[in-house]
Amino acid sequence: MNKILKYGAIALAGLIVLVLVVVGIVAATFNPNDYKPMVVKMVQEKKQRTLNIEGDIKLSFWPKIGANLGRISISEHKSDKEFAAVESLKVSLALLPLLKKELIVDTIYVDGARANIVRYEDGTTNYDDLLSEDESESEQIKFDVDGVIVTNSAITYTDLQAGNEIKLSKFNLETGHVALASPFDVATDFELSAKQPELNIAAKIKGNFMADPEQKHFVAKGLDANVQGDFAGGKEVVVKLTGDVDARPENMEFLVDGLKLAMTGNFDGAKVAVDLVAPKLVVQEDEVSGKEASLSLTREKGSDSVKANLVLADIKGSPKAVQSSGISGDIAAKQGARTVQGKFSSPFSGNLEQLIFDLPKLAGNLDVKDPALPGGAMKGDFALKLHADVKQEQVKSDFNLAIDTTKLNGDVAVAGFKKPNIKFNLNADTLDLNKLLGQPSAKAEKAADSGPAKPTDLSALKDLLLEGKVSIGSILYDKYRLTGLNMGIKADGERLNVSPFAVKLDESQIKGSFGISRFAKPIYHFDVDIDKLDADRYIAKSDDKPAAADNKPATDTPIDLSALKAINADGELRIGWLNLANVKSTNVRIKLKADDGVAQLAPFSANLYEGAMNGSLQVDARAIPQIAFKQNMTGIAIGPLLVDAINNDMLSGKGNLNLDVKTSGATVNTLKKSLNGTAGxxxxxxxxxxxxxxxxxxxxxxxxxxxxxxxxxxxxxxxxxxxxxxSATFNIKNGVxxxxxxxxxxxxxxxxxxxxxxxxxxxxxxxxxxxxxxxxxxxxxxxxxELSGVTIxxxxxxxxxxxxxALDFAGVATAMAKKKVIDKVGGEKGEAVQKLLDGDAAGGLEGLLKKKAEPAPTEKTADPATTPPAEEQPASKEDKVKQKLDKLLGF
Structure with missing residues (x-):
């Protein structure tokens, strides 16, 4: 706001100076309009800007010098783009007081003033050429203005270096008599918008103000300010401020009378109301006094609400030693079925000159009621002491909290307010979250579907400097028990580290370190060792019952891997003994690297079921999910593995298994049907x-x-x-x-x-x-x-x-018949018949027709009694084959 006023004033002052120059040049003439071309040319030559004067210039010279102009504008440097303009301007000043270096001006009228101020990426501005390079500090001139009236004006400030734009529009201003070190009435209204921070407001301000820069003395009386719009992270915010303030900051002197601040608005869906009342506060050189001041806060969201009140009792003393009978307050909150009521109080002392304040004993109590708590209620007490040194930007506190069996104590120190450097220690014997928070409900454990996951923006951590230790003997939550929690935390603006980290979760001893870097799009780092982990103990069992068997096809299940898009991680996990999905393994080693929706586990190794496994898994969730899995298992006892993994002992034995597959798809069925690769x-x-x-x-x-x-x-x-x-190998294509x-x-x-x-x-x-x-x-x-050698x-x-x-017994009968034939034939002919039955007709026939070598015939004397009958016709080859087969097969 100050920059806008400053640059707006520069632009307006520049226009006024230009007007006075114009007046000075044409003062000796009776028709100043004849000199407009000369003035335009001079501005172009000297400043390389285009001056445009529309309409006639009306001048007056005695007893006051003045000008009444119509529309006038000036361009950017070496450009036709408009830099500033005014629709009409009227100003006049007394001539003789100028000789005494006094500027006495009648009411200034400005209508439709506009200015476009730009800061470029290199830090220069679009008005640098208008500033004199050899400016020397001139003697101050006393000025006196009868009044200023500005209507329908606007200023735009564009900061290309910071990526911001601020617009002041519909600006109206009316003042009374204005002079240095003299009070004057002001009434203004305007609209203001900005990108960083997001801002869109309409404001009305009136009152009587006085500003004496030399004496650093500022006064606002009858202040009545009303601001409405979207700002400070809220929507439909309304702020009203009334009262009187007289301040000399350098002397630490303040007079506050009847100050009231009221704010309402919608913040993150909740209605918020804040009221501050400070009836009287006097801070002078040797006296400090004040009446009771109060602050109240109300926040409502649905049926949940928080109401808090803070009261500062009467204060008295001197700036070096101010005291109050105390600060007190109360709080009442409701969230769901839980209600919380509490009260607190503390003495107060301080040194206003050194801005040192102490709450030596802030103590209070809490009363909590909730059906989810054991017994439906709990009570607690807390105490702390606080020391704040505002000038040194330091705050220190020791605290103790006791609620039922939970007792916390520690200390915290803060150095620096703009970028706090926080050091702390937190200790507790027992932290019973079941008694503090109540037993978690099943509904609360189920995360709501909030749409596609996005990386969490932790940019706020870049401004955090933190170092501390946490030591808690025992933590109880639901059915789980953590013991011996010890960890160190350190944040340096670039990385948040938790190291060392040690805790025992039930029977599992966990040690390691965690870290977060690149806060705008976080990368999570980890290096963790777990001696043994029964993961099934912490995986919620599904309450869904299987649907009754019918002939309808099963509903396909979508695969949602969008959470991977929100995870950027780099780390390693080692587990001595692991039970996951009822599968037991030892010496588990998993190295994870995830970035922009692609996660890779490599290596992914373990010893299990008398053997070992080593492989990798890659999941790509950037578009359609893609999965690649490689795994080699050696010496695995497959029977116990199948029993534990899928409760099925269909196969037993010991040996090696390997798998190299890829798939893609948005549903379970699609993933299975898109499976490709090899297995063995x-x-x-x-x-x-x-x-x-x-x-x-x-x-x-x-x-x-x-x-x-x-x-x-x-x-x-x-x-x-x-x-x-x-042994067997498989080629997998499209899920088959x-x-x-x-x-x-x-x-x-x-x-x-x-x-x-x-x-x-x-x-x-x-x-x-x-x-x-x-x-x-x-x-x-x-x-x-009888089945020896038979294929079934x-x-x-x-x-x-x-x-x-299904066993093909008809085929078995055929095989047995063939076997009997072959066994009966035997020898080479048996082999030939085997070929013939197996479909090798040529080889079979060749074997059957093959003759053995016969000895040479012995000559005998013919016996007349045995004279052969008449010669028969020789049999054909086909007949011979048929006869041999008939004989061999017993037909």
Whole structure:
């Protein structure tokens, strides 16, 4: 406000000076308008600004010199853009008093004055050229103005360096007689707006004022000010100030009479009202006296409210030693079902000359009522002493607070008011938050949806200098107990550090350090060690019950990773023993780096279930969520892991697992159906549970001849198929994992297979091909000799929740028949028949038609009695093959 008035005065003074120059130049002529072109040219040549004088200039010379101008304007330096203008200006002054260096002016009339003041980024202004470079301090001239009337005027101040703009508009001013060191009446109204801080007000001020800059003496009597608008962080704020003030600040002399301040407004959705009453205060060289002063505050938001009153009793003494019988106050607050009432009081003393004040014993009590508290109520007492040295900008305080079993004590010291440097110590044996705050409700624990998360702006911390220690023996909250809390806190304007930090949460000992930097868009730093942590103990169980089974598809669940956009973090967490989602692990190490919506855990390693894991996880939440996960597990006992993780023992064994997948999507189903990558496993000495292939085949062996299709049954978890080795790799594309290299060795079988596992739709379509080994010692091998070497197709189908398997017994019967044929033929011909049955017709026929080498025939004498009959026609090749097959197959 002072700057606006200052620069506005400069602009106005410049116009007046220009007017007086114009008057001086044309004073010797009878028609000053003939000289307007010359004046315009002079301004252009001297200041490189364009002066525009519209209308006629009317002058008077005796006994007063004066001018009455119409619209006049002047441009920016070397520009046509308007710098300042006035619609009309009328001024006249007595001529003879000028000879005595006295300026006696009649009423000044100004209408429609405008000025555009600019400070550029380099600190220069748009009026620098109007100031004389060799200004010397001139002898002060006494001035006397009969009055000033300004109507409908405005000033705009643009600060490009600070990124601010201040506008004074609709400015009206009317004064009485104005002279140095003499009181004068003022009535003004105006509108004022600014960007930093945000401001938009309308003001009306009137009163009788006196200002004597030489003596530093300022007086306001009959002050009546009314300001309305949006300012001080509030909306629809109304401030009214009345009273009389007579001040000589350098001499520490003040007279206050009937001062009243009333403010109402809306701050953060709450209605706030403040009232200050100071009936009488006298501060003179050797006397200080005052009547009782009071301050009241009311804040209401919905059904919640706070009301506080502060009273300063009569004061007396001298500026060096002022005393009061005391300060007292009371407070009444209501928040939800909780009510708080309290009272406090303290003696007061001070030194006004040195601005030192003391509250040696501020003591009070609190009475809290809340159904959530144990017993529905609690009482407390507090005491503190306060010492303030305003000149040195220092405040010190010791305090004690006792509420039920909670007892706090400590001290705080503040140095500097503009940028406080705070040092403190806080100690407590027990801090029972359940008794102080009440038991947390389930509703309170659920965070409200407040829309997309944004990084918290902690810019206020850049002005905070803080250093202190906190030591609390025990903290109780809900069902949790923290013990041995010790931490150091330090803030230097660039970073806030909590180090060292140590606390025991239930059975978990936590040590480490935390930090925050880049406050406008915070980065959170941490380095934490936890000896053991049962995380499941602190993860709230869902109250949602599963929907009844029906034929309707399950509702897709959206994935909201927007919280990552609000987190910028860099740190490492180490846990000796961890239980999370019922999965136990040791030597856990997680390194997190999150920035602008991308979070990466690398490494993400641990020892678990007789083995180890090492991998990484990256989540990109900037647009459509994208997830990349890599993990290598070695020497893992898969059975106990599956039991703990998903309560399913479908597979057992020990070995290696690896996973390298990526996916993207905004819902759970989309993520599953967009899964791409690879996976693999290699297990030893385990079992597939839910199916006993040997037992199943043995149960159906005697019925093979009557089976003509497939027998499909649901898995039985009491059954299992043992294996000594199992390996498989999966190529995952669009949520479907394809495998074609299953290799499993069981005591009774050698199993291969291929098929798909549809992760997105949670279905299975897989064909396993167990082949009965020739050596039948092992699981269920007795009685299966006839199936030795036979491949038995097993079709796995169904869903993850209800898998099914089907053995193709008709195919088994066919395989057994083939086996009997091959065994009966035996030798090379058996192999040939095998080829023929497997579809290799050429190789099979070639083997069957192959003749063995015969010995040379022995000559014999013909026996007439055995003369052969007439020669028969030779058989064709096809007939020969048919005859051989008939003989071989027993047809």
């Amino acid at each position: 496993l290699n297990l030893a000495d385990g079992a597939v549970k839910g199916i006993d292939i040997a037992g199943t085949i043995r149960g159906y062996k005697d019925k093979l001849s009557s089976l003509k299709g497939q027998a499909s049954v649901e898995g039985d978890k009491t059954q299992k198929t043992d294996f000594s080795e199992m 994992a394809h495998n074609d290299d299953l290799n499993m060795k069981a005591p009774l079988f050698r199993i291969t297979g291929s098929g798909d596992i549809d992760i997105g739709n949670e279905t299975i379509d897989y064909l396993a091909k167990p082949t009965v080994v020739k050596t039948l010692a092992g699981q269920g091998g007795a009685g299966l000799d 197709p097993v079709k796995l189908t169904g869903t993850f929740a209800k898998p099914k398997y």
